[in-house]
Amino acid sequence: MPELPEVETVRRGLAPHLEGAVLTRVEQRRPDLRFPLPAGFAERLTGARVERLERRAKYLTAALDTGETLVAHLGMTGRFTVQSEPGGGHAPGAFHYDAGADPRHTHVVLETEAGAVIGFNDARRFGYMDLIATAALPAHPWFARLGPEPLGPMFHVEHLQNRFAGRVQSVKATLLDQAVVAGLGNIYVCEALHRAGIDPQTPAGSLSPARLGRLVRAIRAVLEEAIEAGGSTLRDYRSADGGLGYFQHSFRAYGREDDPCVKPRCRGVVRRIVQGGRSTFYCPACQR
DNA sequence: CTTGGGTCCTGTGCGC
DNA sequence: TGCGCACAGGACCCAA
Numbered sequence: 263m264p265e266l267p268e269v270e271t272v273r274r275g276l277a278p279h280l281e282g283a284v285l286t287r288v289e290q291r292r293p294d295l296r297f298p299l300p301a302g303f304a305e306r307l308t309g310a311r312v313e314r315l316e317r318r319a320k321y322l323t324a325a326l327d328t329g330e331t332l333v334a335h336l337g338m339t340g341r342f343t344v345q346s347e348p349g350g351g352h353a354p355g356a357f358h359y360d361a362g363a364d365p366r367h368t369h370v371v372l373e374t375e376a377g378a379v380i381g382f383n384d385a386r387r388f389g390y391m392d393l394i395a396t397a398a399l400p401a402h403p404w405f406a407r408l409g410p411e412p413l414g415p416m417f418h419v420e421h422l423q424n425r426f427a428g429r430v431q432s433v434k435a436t437l438l439d440q441a442v443v444a445g446l447g448n449i450y451v452c453e454a455l456h457r458a459g460i461d462p463q464t465p466a467g468s469l470s471p472a473r474l475g476r477l478v479r480a481i482r483a484v485l486e487e488a489i490e491a492g493g494s495t496l497r498d499y500r501s502a503d504g505g506l507g508y509f510q511h512s513f514r515a516y517g518r519e520d521d522p523c524v525k526p527r528c529r530g531v532v533r534r535i536v537q538g539g540r541s542t543f544y545c546p547a548c549q550r
Numbered sequence: 551c552t553t554g555g556g557t558c559c560t561g562t563g564c565g566c
Numbered sequence: 567t568g569c570g571c572a573c574a575g576g577a578c579c580c581a582a
Contacts, residue, residue, distance in 0.1 A: 264575055296558065296577095320576080338575055339560080367560085386559045388576060431552065440577085447575055496575065539555065541573085 264320055264336035266412070266445030267488035271507055272342055273317045276380065279344055280312045280324060283374040291369050296337060296390040299370075306330060306393055307372070319408050319444035323399070331396045333404065337388025343368070343381040408444040412481050417443060422474045426466040433469060433477075434462035435538050446481070449494065449516045452543050454481040456515035456525075461549045462535075462542045487512065515543040523548060 288304040300306075310326040317323070324332040334340075343363050363383040370382040370391065382391070394402055409425070410416035425442045426433075436442055437451045446454070455462050457480035460473060469477070488494060493507035510517075514524050515532055523530040523545040530547025 268575075335576080337559095337577085364561090384559095385561065386574090388558070388560095429552090435553090438576090449575060494575080538553075 264338070264340060265447035265450050265493075266317075266320060267450070267485055267491075267509065268493035268507065269317050269320050269322060269336065269445075270489050271493040272336070273315055273322055276322075276342055276344065277315045279346070279374060279376070279378040279380060280315050282312065283376060283378065284311045285309065285372055286375050287371075287373040289371040289373075291371070295369060295384060295387050297392070299391060300393050303391075303393065307332065318405060319411070319440055320447070321404065325396055329396055330393045331399055332391065333394055333399075334382065334391045335389055335404075337384060337386060337390065339386040340382065340384040340389030343383055345379045346377055407441045409440060409442045410444065412443050412445055413485055417478065417482075419471055419474045419478055422478060423471060426469060426474070429466040431466055432462060432537055433460060433464050433466045434542055436466040437481075438538075438540075443481070445485075448540055448542075449513070450481070450484055450488065452516045453484045453514060456544060456549060457484060459548055459550065461546075462537065462544050515545065518543060 285307050286309075288307040290299060290304045293299065306328065307326070310328045310330075312324045312332075313327055314325045315322065316325070320335060322334045322336075324334075326332065341363055363381070364385060365383075367385045367387075368381040368383045369387075372380040372382075374380070382389070399405055410421060422443075426436065429436055434451055434455065437446050437454070438448070452462070454477065458473070458476045460469070460477060488507070488509040491507055491509035491512065494510040494513075495506045495508070496510060518532040519534040521532050523532060525545065525548050528545060528548040530545040532543055532545050535542050535544070
């Protein structure tokens with residue numbers, strides 16, 4: 263479930279359980295996720311205290327008091343589950359997050375002193391984790407080339423102008439490049455381009471400053487609304503547990519092939535095309 | 551430099 | 567009901 267709003271939602275859900283918490287038990291159930299887990303993974307985590315739980319792009323980072331940071335990427339299907347054990351210092355009627363996860367795919371389990379049991383579950387195993395020296399994080403290959411946070415002060419029209427200049431690649435593909443802006447994925451790029459009224463096939467370098475301004479505002483708006491809604495859940499959102507997002511009901515283009523365009527006064531129909539091997543949904547009538 | 555394609559892995563949903 | 571295929575929120579790598 264993982265673009266920026268989903269990862270941010272996960273961070274907010276985990277933070278009360280992890281920030282300030284001491285990890286009393288760590289269980290590694292397989293040697294690898296997408297990549298091998300580092301040597302001594304469980305041992306290096308056990309006994310550590312989580313100082314901060316943060317998000318950068320689509321990465322979650324848990325800075326530890328050991329000088330290392332636990333970094334997690336959810337890939338396509340990664341999710342965290344949380345159970346608070348009765349008597350573990352939490353109110354009765356234990357908080358239970360995302361009960362729908364198949365337990366066969368729970369690969370890592372973290373338990374805190376306060377009694378929270380946190381599972382990392384990932385059916386496709388495109389997700390990954392590593393332990394990295396906190397001081398070395400900014401220079402790490404996963405982080406060094408990331409573009410600005412789209413909801414932060416460094417993301418503005420001038421930035422897009424600079425990064426788009428001379429690029430003949432489509433604006434859709436360019437926005438998926440994490441070095442241009444960090445955290446967007448297929449869904450929110452489609453949604454932002456629809457809101458901005460921009461054809462996804464337009465060469466990035468050919469967009470006027472005015473249109474880039476609309477694009478910046480559309481990206482910020484759709485991400486803020488999605489975070490507000492707790493992100494999007496594409497499967498089993500009906501399982502009534504807390505913590506599941508509902509922004510998928512607000513999609514205007516993504517997944518709406520053959521539906522009439524929802525933009526007022528637009529008579530267009532949403533189409534699906536393939537760009538770079540991935541589906542793009544857009545309205546040819548109002549996105550030009 | 552770009553683009554397109556294939557790769558990792560499993561689950562789901564659809565047409566037949 | 568069963569089977570095979572297309573497709574899925576990411577991101578890397580390589581050939582052309």
